[in-house]
Amino acid sequence: MENKTIRIKDIALKAKVSTGTVDRVIHNRGKVAEKVRLRIQKIIDESNYEPNLMARALGSKKQYRFAALIPDPEIDSYWQGPKDGIELSVKELKQYGVSVEQFIFNPFDVKSFTEKAAELTGSTPDGIFLSPIFYHEILPFFEKWKKADIPFVLFNTEIEDFGLLSYIGQDSYQSGKLAGKLMHYGQSEPCSVLVVHIDEKTSNAAHLVKKETGLRDYFGQADPQGQYHISTIELDRSDPDDFRNQLDRVLETTPDLKHIFVTTSKAHHVAAFLEERHAGHIKIIGYDLLAENLHYLKKGTIGFLINQNPKRQGYLGIKQLANFLVFKKKVPRLKFLSLDIVTQENLSYYLEEEQATATEESVA
Amino acid sequence: MENKTIRIKDIALKAKVSTGTVDRVIHNRGKVAEKVRLRIQKIIDESNYEPNLMARALGSKKQYRFAALIPDPEIDSYWQGPKDGIELSVKELKQYGVSVEQFIFNPFDVKSFTEKAAELTGSTPDGIFLSPIFYHEILPFFEKWKKADIPFVLFNTEIEDFGLLSYIGQDSYQSGKLAGKLMHYGQSEPCSVLVVHIDEKTSNAAHLVKKETGLRDYFGQADPQGQYHISTIELDRSDPDDFRNQLDRVLETTPDLKHIFVTTSKAHHVAAFLEERHAGHIKIIGYDLLAENLHYLKKGTIGFLINQNPKRQGYLGIKQLANFLVFKKKVPRLKFLSLDIVTQENLSYYLEEEQATATEESVA
DNA sequence: GGTTAAAGTGTGCACGTACACACCTCAAAT
DNA sequence: ATTTGAGGTGTGTACGTGCACACTTTAACC
Secondary structure: OOOOOOOHHHHHHHHOOOHHHHHHHHHOOOOOOHHHHHHHHHHHHHOOOOOOHHHHHHHOOOOEEEEEEEEOOOOOHHHHHHHHHHHHHHHHHHHHOEEEEEEEEOOOOHHHHHHHHHHHHHOOOOEEEEOOOOHHHHHHHHHHHHHHOOOEEEEOOOOOOOOOOEEEEOOHHHHHHHHHHHHHOOEOOOOEEEEEEEOOOHHHOHHHHHHHHHHHHHHHHHOOOOOOEEEEEEEOOOOHHHHHHHHHHHHHHOOOEEEEEEOOOOHHHHHHHHHHOOOOOOEEEEEOOOHHHHHHHHHOOEEEEEEOOHHHHHHHHHHHHHHHHOOOOOOOOEEEOOOEEEOOOOHHHHHHHHHHHHHHOOOO | OOOOOOOHHHHHHHHOOOHHHHHHHHHOOOOOOHHHHHHHHHHHHHOOOOOOHHHHHHHOOOOEEEEEEEEOOOOOHHHHHHHHHHHHHHHHHHHHOEEEEEEEEOOOOHHHHHHHHHHHHHOOOOEEEEOOOOHHHHHHHHHHHHHHOOOEEEEOOOOOOOOOOEEEEOOHHHHHHHHHHHHHOOEOOOOEEEEEEEOOOHHHOHHHHHHHHHHHHHHHHHOOOOOOEEEEEEEOOOOHHHHHHHHHHHHHHOOOEEEEEEOOOOHHHHHHHHHHOOOOOOEEEEEOOOHHHHHHHHHOOEEEEEEOOHHHHHHHHHHHHHHHHOOOOOOOOEEEOOOEEEOOOOHHHHHHHHHHHHHHOOOO
16 A cells, blocks of 8 residues: 655655755754744654665765774684675675775784774774774773764674674673583583683683683583583693693593583684594584684584674674664664584585675665 | 776767667667677676666666465464565565565465466566475476566475576485484484474475485484484374374384484474373474474473574575566575574574564675 | 668656755844 | 845756667668
8 A cells, every 4th residue: 555655755745845955854954944844854754754775875975984993814714704794795885885994903912903993093984893802902992982973883702882883793601501502412421521712811802701601501500410520721822732731631630521612713723632632532512614623523523613603793794884874774782693503414504605695685 | 996886878988889879788678780789798898897776776667576475374384484584575675666476375285276376377477486385286387487488486395497597495405414413413322213204295295305315314324334223204183193193103112212303394293292291301303493393492302493494585585586587687596595403592593583684684 | 862661879858865056035234 | 225144945966777769870672
């Protein structure tokens, strides 16, 4: 019934004014007599007018410059995903005048991070997209952006309300629980479980701690008698000897170790170690579809990988900014991506998805 | 560098013709001198011109009428997913002049199916989207559509090449393999496994057979000695007594039964039966996030559900038609959706996704 | 050489919105 | 009484493409 799309022209006709005046009311610019403004606004509301985004984009030559602050994929290949996602969304959005400047920093170098963040801030972008992997260092920048009224979207690492527009990523706690479930399912007798944090200090990476807590809480509920024994170690590959020694010690002292949960995307390092030690009875659950991880997933050393959808995070993040700034839509403050369980058997579909997202999506 | 988007006007300028002539070359309509056509085509190719879809949609008042042939969600709630997906995509595509007429049939009544299919054909739509759940009955329609040059997209149930534009759904064989993996993972000693087909005759539902074959092949590889014993039954709820009797017989004769694989979305019926019989040690793997299934997933009777993404199937199917007809893009003949493993722990994200797809997607 | 039709080409408007500019009105200041 | 300026309002063009229409050229025929 409401077949006819209502246009500015129709509103103008109804309100007995020109399209220009309606335009002024819609965009809240220029001068309009209060009486007329009210009359027009009422008609707009009642007719639930929806602007034609295509015509709008066509007529407007406004440019939106976004800035993205991401770690160097050359240094940690995990970050290739978000980067690809960003570039994919740009491809789709450039028709609407959106461009994204990337600021790449070294994830192992705080100075590089702050430098690039400062550089980004200096470029006065219209919107910002970043992974705040250095918690303490990023806070002052949040303040600045807030003052300058530049919306920013976080991804991958969640930080509670600091004036951010929205967060995109996983619920770390819940992913830990899921890892627990996967270990526990089908396990007929209790065993020991090891949690491994690699290459990131838990003091500055709250999401790793959340993952561990999730796992422990799962067993807390599923195994109230505490028959499963859970221990934790922090490893650092910068000292290869220490890396092996620590793991060796665990293997020796924990003969009934059956499962290892690696909270970062570096599960493959643990897998390589286990193969070396011929400990094929121990299964690993880790994160992310890095080529190195997939190698061990196919061999069975890694049982499951939880996909954090890095590409989708990048894609949706930029989309989110565009939805807010370009399309003036309301955006959810929290966007939790699904916790995809990846095994050898369903792997290919998640890899394919990485490539095929482009053609299927569409405006809204 | 390649910053400037190239327009028809630019091409016309370069080729020393008017925009009208370029338009004729692009759309292959009207008369153009061969020499000029080649000259223009060359410039188009070299400049990798991409038409501005917004301007195109704005200027064209062409309407696209699609038709969807789907089972009645009132009768089998699984089909609510595709229906929602269809309506979601329409919401996004109506700006481009796309509308979809739905033809709803009774999935348990062949006559209803053929009737609606005939009705649909009579409406001469520009594109067709359907789930060909009655294999034999749909073939003659394929012929008709092929002759009338109406592209059709299949979903949910795959049928090999019959002139279809593309298929959207899961790789059934692979999903059976995945079910095998999930059963086998962590299972420390061999056991018996039961495959259950409910409410669909395997003779007319090739995808159910594929699932079973996938499961059997998994164990064939993972358990070459054949220590796991796999049996199959076909159930029909239209005869409740027979339903129970058959299951009871299996329980009696198979004391080491640990896993049941239900190949349709009806796992909840088996779960209800198991609870009645207090057979909590048997775990079920089934398909799809129906409310009834979720009930038992949360209680643990159902261990995993494989999500077939019904909503996404509907969404992408219509999108696919639009990509082909409206945006003149090439579309893949096969679009396998991911095999999502759903448990109690990651359930909410797949449910949320059902709602939140709308705002995130965009043209391309 | 003139008529005719077909082949080939150019022009101009429409789509719905944004925005610059021109204009009109009326009161206050000169 | 004229100027000034601000408050209001309308008009027209641009955005890139699709498409109808009008126009020009070419060749063929009597």
